[in-house]
Amino acid sequence: xxxxxxxxxxxxxxxxxxxxVEAGEEIIIARNGKPVARLVGYIPxxxxxxxxxxxxxxxxxxxxxxxxxxxxxxWEVKQ
Numbered sequence: 576x577x578x579x580x581x582x583x584x585x586x587x588x589x590x591x592x593x594x595x596v597e598a599g600e601e602i603i604i605a606r607n608g609k610p611v612a613r614l615v616g617y618i619p620x621x622x623x624x625x626x627x628x629x630x631x632x633x634x635x636x637x638x639x640x641x642x643x644x645x646x647x648x649x650w651e652v653k654q
Contacts (some may be wrong), residue, residue, distance in 0.1 A: 577608065579603045 580602055592602050602614035
């Protein structure tokens with residue numbers, strides 16, 4: 576559920592609004608009744624780990640062999 580809160584209310588109830596955001600709510604902060612900002616929960620990004628799959632995936636040498644003519648015909652652009 577989205578709440579609309581004026582700036583003057585937001586200043587006095589910030590802790591309560593943050594608790595609402597942590598619970599999954601979205602807060603719209605307004606100035607004189609006009610929305611100016613949106614307060615939503617923070618979703619941390621997951622950093623990728625390089626070489627996680629190193630030595631777990633093996634690409635056979637046949638991967639680099641040319642494709643058969645029958646397979647190549649499916650990839651050709653026909654005009």
